[in-house]
Amino acid sequence: MPKYVMVIDVEKCIGCMACVIACKKENNVPEEHFRTRVVEEVRGEFPHLRMELRSELCNHCENAPCIDACPTRASHRAKDGTVQIDRVKCIGCKACILACPYDARYSHPKGFADKCSFCDHRLKEGKKPACVETCLGKSRIFGDIEEPKSEVAELLKKYDSSVRLEFAGTRPRVFYIKKQFAGGL
């Protein structure tokens, strides 16, 4: 079974926001809702400032509170290990939206919950997720960590990585790497 992960190289994100809109168009995300975002965090006082730009999306957690919260099994772990939502089974109770510590989900105007799918429809066609494909900075890197030669596996071997809100115990599959410490937070 593959284990898809996304590695986010925060140093290479240049805040172009191409990912945010590419994702919306690819997945027909309704107005005012998003499956991914870019967070710009600046610390310090003029002129001693540091910035981090990082994109965030569903972490496809191994220990996913959204799945636990779901009364109908609409939120489930798919065969490829990703966390997916079955729109037919979803009753729109929104429990999963509140259960996700990452604010990865939103309530679709058509009544179901929605979130990043790791573009599973593209994976099936042998393509990369839309946000990864268009990422100007190549800050988003996607692949199967079980394949030792994949870029993600190599990056995670080579560099220290972290996940968002590790203490939440969700075991995310989106990893953040920072190659240098200069300018880091």
Add this chain to the structure above:
Amino acid sequence: MTEITITGLNAITHPYLEVWDWRIVIYLFLGGVSAGMLVMCSIANLRIPKHPVEELAQCVRAPLIAFVILAVGALFIIIDLGKPQSLIWGYLTFQPLSLMSWGTWGVPAVLLANALYILAVVPKEDRHRLRLPFLIKLSEKLTSKMRTIAKLNFALGIFLGIYTGVLLSSFAAIPLWNNATLPILFLVSALSSGAAMIVIIAKKYEIKFLFTKIDIWLIVAELIVILLFFYALYTSTAPYKKAIEPFFSLTSEQFIFAMALIAIFLLLPLALRIKLGELKEFEGEFHGEFTKSQILRMNFAAGLVLAGTFILRAAIVYAGQLTKLSPY
């Protein structure tokens, strides 16, 4: 200074949107009241030692009203669902880790037990009102099992009362809710509002008096648990500590939560004082009938309790959605 700019906001990163709104508040409130009423009327009905069947049921209207309240509450959660037409999927599975699944199965279960309770407590002279012959028969049969059914409803009432709190506290992502005192707080407030409701609907002197007494203890408990609730969060780690900020900040956006907290601490003690007054009055020289003003006062105090617990739930539901584990 940390400056955070986010491109691509969703509900939680957007502080002015909420996922669960007033519909859920009403559901939780009505569920709580109904739970409290079931527990309280079961206490009343079980209090008196075994007697001939006819005399048993002291509290006969409460189960019926509890049923209606819970059914209306359930209606509110259904209208909150984005896709109620898919509800069938909830009944094709049971997800033990999903509190929503517990609710999906639990609420109908409570309603069912509650329905039996209604039948079991119908007094002989009123049975003809059931109209349908099979219901009348059933009612006759159930009357003898009233104590068992009352026990069952007592247990289910406790379950429902805790459930409304656990539902919220199960969200690890929401620090204000994710706290073990919340289910206790919701249970206590459910019981207290249940007692208050019974005070309002009861006609008999003993019942009113009994629940006024019980409610005094419950209000005291509720006030203590509210304080404990905030204290537990206050002594916790950063996101939890931050979670109670809305209640102690007077800035424009969160002013309403501070007001809610103040209101709760005005309404509940006021109700408490009135009830203590009643206690003195009724324990002393009181026999039989109430005056109009006494009824008004009793109902007023009970109304205060109901309002207090409603505000509490509304404030916790809304304020909770302003709090998050992440720093934004």
Add this chain to the structure above:
Amino acid sequence: MSLTRRDFLKIAAVTGGAVAATTPVVKSVLALGKKPVSLPQYVPTTCEMCFWRCGVIAKIVDGRVVKLDGNPIHPNSRGKLCARGHGGIGLLYDPDRLKTPLINTGARGEAKFKKASWDEALGIVAEKMKKIKENYGAESIALLTHGTISTYFIHLLQAYGSPNFAFPSFALCRGARDAAFEITFGEAVGNPERLDLQNSKVIVLIGSHLGENAHNSQCQEFAEAVGKGATLIVLDPRFSTAAGKAKYWLPIKPATDLAILLAWTNVIINEGLYDKDYVLKYTYGFAEVAQAVKEYTPDWAEKETDIPASLIVETAKILGKNKPHILIHPGRHTAWYSDNVQRQRAVAILIAILGAYGRPGGIYLNPKKKLEPVFLSEKDYPDHKPALNKGKYPFAGEEGVTHEIVRATITEQPYPVKAWFTTGINIMKAMPNQIDTMKAIQKLDLLVAVDMMPYESVILADIVFPECTYLERHDDLFVLKERALGVSIRQPVVEPMYDTKPGWWIAKELGKRLGLSEHFPWNNFEDFLKKKAQAWEIDYSELSKKGYIDFPESAKPYILSGEDYKFKTHSGKIELYSKELKEHGFDPVPKYTKHEQPPEGWFRLIYGRSPVHTFSRTTNNPSLWELMEENVAWINAKIAKSIGLKHGDYIVLVNQDGVKSNKVKAKVTERIRPDCIYLVHGFGSTSKLLHKAYLRGADDQQLITRYAIDPIGGTVGMRVNFVKITKEV
């Protein structure tokens, strides 16, 4: 030309990644009983959401464009699009688009429009043009233009007898840079700029805010270099996104960049850190430069720029040590102050003495190959009076100078200007001093706009022609001078919506009515494109299937070591010292000019880009609007505190001439110097026909009532306005 993804992959020979596309047959068998799924079509074309012109592949399902992707074989996109490129769908389906020709029945600006047929509207314009030609001469018709549509309308006007056109891209954009590079290296740095970012060891950005300036492949290479650990030095009064990536952010006092450039040159020469062989072999006038920069010491520069001398020396040494793999970004929008060309000359000189021109990691060379021009028609243009579009500026470029058109219209000198065409330009937003622009417009007998959207300039027009969007039309072929020469095609991916027409059609039809049919000797534009492709020995059908074709053998990015490379200057060398400038009475080596700084209580108004918008043109785009609905005014946190201003409060900015801005939210931030206020350019539209953009945010241009003019090239300085904050909204 349309084809399925499968065909496309076959032709484009995209490498890597197994493609599990099921064939239509299999799909229809599997879908038995289900509603048939229509297969998406993929059509390559070229983006026009900005002027980088990336290769796009449009995905079309049931006749609707559902997704735009970068063409992997196109060097400007490399399989990726920026946010605006993806947002092209928003433009196509913007309900506020112009839908039919319009005739203004009220006063100018009243926007009382009556819908008209093409025939009627074209007829009126042709009649008026004839009258103006009779009374004043064809030269009295001027064209303000930007973007691909320019080709057809310049042609039309020249055919009619007017040489008077101007683009904002010279005086208001990259003119100063191009003039400086032509003076120094004999050629401009190109568009896209020929920057070898991906191989740079040190990158210096002087105001260039890459990341926010979202020029696609440039951003890609920039991120690549940052990822590889290139040292980044950013000069910017504002902590830009790029500054956030930098090892050295130098928050320079605005208008003093020339001081630091000269001080760097000083240190590099004094410490012997320049590329001696390169300087000896390829440059002219080094001694004069060395002499001239003597007075510009780091200590002196510290006083001018607020940047500590020690940091100036430290960064200069980094440049010297890593030469020649140094990328000093030549800038793009360089219309800053009155000495733009000299500032850009200082950049060019620094690049030259570090040996970074024609070297890896610096500026790469133009491709070896040239494509001979193929004209829209072989017929000669008629004679005309001398052009007025370049004013008296000896180094003004071929694109003309916009403010000369405005000046001539107001003063009627050297001759009256009685009609304007504005095609693909928002004159109110692009050009400084809106008051003068309005004054000029009042003198016109005819104002015609060709646009897609009813922006504020468009609704001033007497006649409005609706052009269809770049996704619905053919345009002229684009010649790309990337490392190798290449050709990119624009072709319709869907049929034009509403009653809109391509620019070439509008020009041709107007030409017909003016008796200029011979200048438009093709029926369909595709005929012309085919002819052009043939002349260039390109297979048109291949081009139309792939979207882009290049000539890989034409790449020759670097000067070989010891090569006798001839620069296209008079001396054949890089002219550090410019005789040409001297002959015209300008400083042959840049000298520092001091600019006025804002008085106490006033702030310098500076502006720039948002990654999700292009100037004003996308402010109403539903897809992009969602990411940024309005701009905010960046104000230093300490200043805000001192005047009791809170983040998110609405304020109004007032400039030195008393002009008030629309209300705008304050962004209280540590990210800007206390002496400036920053706005993203393009917002605060005054056109009520725009449901999303109308009065959203503040218009920087409205506050730019003063502008400096660089006497060398006529380029404009727009950062010379001071503003005050008022809280009354």
